[in-house]
Amino acid sequence: AQRVTQPEKLLSVFKGAPVELKCNYSYSGSPELFWYVQYSRQRLQLLLRHISRESIKGFTADLNKGETSFHLKKPFAQEEDSAMYYCALSVRSNYQLIWGAGTKLIIKP
């Protein structure tokens, strides 16, 4: 079965500390994974996708097929990173996204 697991509902770190938001997936096909972010009072938006292998706002995420993980990392957290983060898996057969439960990230000053 297709599934995305984000084990932490809430993650709180101090400004300047490293951040890692965990995401594990279950999918028999070739996965395409995304991180979406929702800042307070803003719409849900794409942060990054594994295919692009890019760094957005200092965040990176590496697909580890062996561990079926796609953890989101940032070496030095900033207060403006406080938001809700969702990991999502694309099911290409019907263009649907399978969503994790989300992790609320709070950056303390």
Place this chain on the structure above:
Amino acid sequence: SAVISQKPSRDICQRGTSLTIQCQVDSQVTMMFWYRQQPGQSLTLIATANQGSEATYESGFVIDKFPISRPNLTFSTLTVSNLSPEDSSIYLCSVEGSSGTEAFFGQGTRLTVV
């Protein structure tokens, strides 16, 4: 990218009534998706709407309760019928991007049923 205008942004409705949510996209898209997002929880897909065909509903969601229209490639509506307090939630419209996988979202409609 796609720009989505969703309205209303919020509404307070009496139980037993209905609310229709509109979603307008600035480009033609094949697939439009309707989600429900309950406070502090993840997104739950209600249905997928293709132009010219019946919407496909996910388990737990039925057409009588959530009728959807998709008259053209840039517009869709979701109606939440016979409202009860349990329907209080945020409803989101989403479309797929040009790659067919990335999703774009409307601002959401916050529905409160009293």
